[in-house]
Amino acid sequence: MGSPMKIRAQMKGDVADIKILMAHTMETGQRKDPKTNQAIPAHFIQQFSVEVGGKAVVQSQTGPSISTNPVFGFKVKGAKAGDKVVVKWQDNKGDSRADEATVA
Amino acid sequence: MRQALIAATAFALALATQPVVAQNKPAPAATAKKAAKPAAAAPVEEKDAATVEFEKFRTMMEESNPAELFEAQGEDFWKSIRGPKQVSLATSCDLGLGVGIVKGAYVQMPRYFADAGKVMDAERRIVWCMIEKQGFKEADIMKQPFASGSYTPEPTSLVTYVAANSKDMKFAVPLKDPRVKEVYEIGREVTNHRAGPYDFSCNTCHGADGKRIRMQNLPNIATPKGATTAVMGWPGYRMTGGVMLTQQWRMGDCFRQQRFPQPKYVSDTITSLLTYMTANANGATYKGPGIKR
Amino acid sequence: MDTLRRTVLKGASASGVLVAALAAGLLKPTQVLATEWNKVAFEAKDTPAAMKAVGAATAAESKDLKLTAPDIAENGAVVPVDVSSGIANTISISIFVDKNPNPLSAAFDFANGALPDVSMRLKMGQTSIVRAVAKTADGKFYTASKEVKVTAGGCGG
Numbered sequence: 354m355g356s357p358m359k360i361r362a363q364m365k366g367d368v369a370d371i372k373i374l375m376a377h378t379m380e381t382g383q384r385k386d387p388k389t390n391q392a393i394p395a396h397f398i399q400q401f402s403v404e405v406g407g408k409a410v411v412q413s414q415t416g417p418s419i420s421t422n423p424v425f426g427f428k429v430k431g432a433k434a435g436d437k438v439v440v441k442w443q444d445n446k447g448d449s450r451a452d453e454a455t456v457a
Numbered sequence: 458m459r460q461a462l463i464a465a466t467a468f469a470l471a472l473a474t475q476p477v478v479a480q481n482k483p484a485p486a487a488t489a490k491k492a493a494k495p496a497a498a499a500p501v502e503e504k505d506a507a508t509v510e511f512e513k514f515r516t517m518m519e520e521s522n523p524a525e526l527f528e529a530q531g532e533d534f535w536k537s538i539r540g541p542k543q544v545s546l547a548t549s550c551d552l553g554l555g556v557g558i559v560k561g562a563y564v565q566m567p568r569y570f571a572d573a574g575k576v577m578d579a580e581r582r583i584v585w586c587m588i589e590k591q592g593f594k595e596a597d598i599m600k601q602p603f604a605s606g607s608y609t610p611e612p613t614s615l616v617t618y619v620a621a622n623s624k625d626m627k628f629a630v631p632l633k634d635p636r637v638k639e640v641y642e643i644g645r646e647v648t649n650h651r652a653g654p655y656d657f658s659c660n661t662c663h664g665a666d667g668k669r670i671r672m673q674n675l676p677n678i679a680t681p682k683g684a685t686t687a688v689m690g691w692p693g694y695r696m697t698g699g700v701m702l703t704q705q706w707r708m709g710d711c712f713r714q715q716r717f718p719q720p721k722y723v724s725d726t727i728t729s730l731l732t733y734m735t736a737n738a739n740g741a742t743y744k745g746p747g748i749k750r
Numbered sequence: 751m752d753t754l755r756r757t758v759l760k761g762a763s764a765s766g767v768l769v770a771a772l773a774a775g776l777l778k779p780t781q782v783l784a785t786e787w788n789k790v791a792f793e794a795k796d797t798p799a800a801m802k803a804v805g806a807a808t809a810a811e812s813k814d815l816k817l818t819a820p821d822i823a824e825n826g827a828v829v830p831v832d833v834s835s836g837i838a839n840t841i842s843i844s845i846f847v848d849k850n851p852n853p854l855s856a857a858f859d860f861a862n863g864a865l866p867d868v869s870m871r872l873k874m875g876q877t878s879i880v881r882a883v884a885k886t887a888d889g890k891f892y893t894a895s896k897e898v899k900v901t902a903g904g905c906g907g
Binding site: 356357358359372374376378379420421422424426 | 520521526530606607694696698699
């Protein structure tokens with residue numbers, strides 16, 4: 354299921370400034386466990402989507418070179434305070450997570 | 458581990474009986490040694506181009522700090538009914554300002570806790586509450602007290618939550634309390650104690666202005682400015698490894714880097730160092746959990 | 751680029767149906783997002799191959815595509831990068847790190863008022879060119895790049 358995201362969305366003029374913090378290891382698959390010397394399997398978010406006020410605004414695909422505990426920022430014009438922001442991610446192991454926040 | 462504990466304890470005891478020796482100069486022997494990077498570095502300008510560049514992006518990084526993920530986790534731990542005694546810390550743990558009061562508690566620790574009969578820093582106090590109030594086993598907490606990979610110990614998240622609730626507040630370690638002052642003085646002596654294969658003390662690297670290791674400036678913890686730099690940003694989200702780490706970890710790792718035996722987690726030695734450094738930063742505004750390279 | 755096409759960005763109704771289906775337990779988590787991960791592009795070993803795999807075999811340099819990143823990164827594990835396109839009708843942005851084992855880091859499609867402006871943090875194994883590619887609604891590609899130096903570690907604050 355993954356740990357909760359932190360989503361902040363704030364109106365700046367007529368643009369909503371959206372910041373998303375995701376809790377994910379984003380393991381590249383290129384590292385070895387120093388204890389066992391075995392390769393640590395890749396484990397990373399592959400896709401995520403952002404919806405504002407019921408409309409899909411961003412669709413993203415990501416590779417393992419996104420930093421651990423990913424941070425993304427987006428700007429959405431025409432959003433308004435009170436709009437619901439929904440972020441969903443899905444990783445390469447089929448795990449997924451959805452969280453929401455309200456535009457302030 | 459056992460050997461390390463004994464050594465650390467003996468070390469702390471030895472310090473308590475030693476006279477204060479002023480030793481702000483780097484150990485002369487150290488410069489000759491190949492691995493002695495910190496002492497070998499010549500004093501440098503405090504702000505070079507690289508530092509300015511780091512700071513420019515540091516602010517941006519702090520605006521969205523993954524530490525917030527751990528803060529949220531810590532809040533959940535603080536408020537939830539947990540442990541063998543089925544009680545929440547919010548209704549049982551006194552961080553110095555009254556049971557359950559989190560706001561402003563972090564910047565006023567270390568402080569003396571009568572129920573424990575000890576001066577404690579924030580993390581130590583949280584661990585004490587988990588053991589005494591919630592009934593968690595000390596041995597379980599001591600097993601892996603620091604974050605590694607995707608594992609984050611509960612006290613780490615808890616201290617992140619507690620620390621975040623002192624954001625934008627001033628450090629105010631109650632140094633007027635003679636019991637706190639005594640621990641502060643022990644902490645000062647610990648920073649002067651030279652030992653280990655390199656004959657380092659904390660002050661070899663952190664007792665004078667203008668020192669650095671590789672690209673990083675090393676703060677002089679004897680000064681208010683340096684002590685502020687040293688305590689700021691802890692607990693911190695470490696970019697390397699993507700883990701949340703605490704001051705307890707930082708102190709233990711400094712000992713490791715000096716090739717000292719590592720002091721025990723939540724021990725008197727670490728509390729004394731944190732008391733010394735945090736009190737030296739008294740009056741400075743704490744900016745909340747940080748982000749570390 | 752086809753697999754990155756805005757198949758999922760059909761608007762509220764489609765995603766609403768998806769949420770409802772998910773809530774009803776009709777879909778497995780792997781079906782939450784409707785697009786297919788662009789395996790060929792993400793697993794490409796060099797930037798030209800990766801760019802080709804997203805359809806951007808030719809991309810013109812553009813000053814209207816702004817890539818903000820540090821000259822020297824404090825830590826290669828976390829390099830803040832911001833890409834903002836002033837090119838009219840930009841519908842997607844992709845990011846590449848030339849010297850990474852797999853250069854493509856991320857690709858974003860924008861719709862329904864989302865500005866072509868994204869900030870993220872990347873891992874960089876070594877000093878490298880970081881490259882942004884923007885795609886416009888009429889299928890044209892533009893690019894901007896910047897070198898980011900990655901330094902050796904210190905002792906962690």
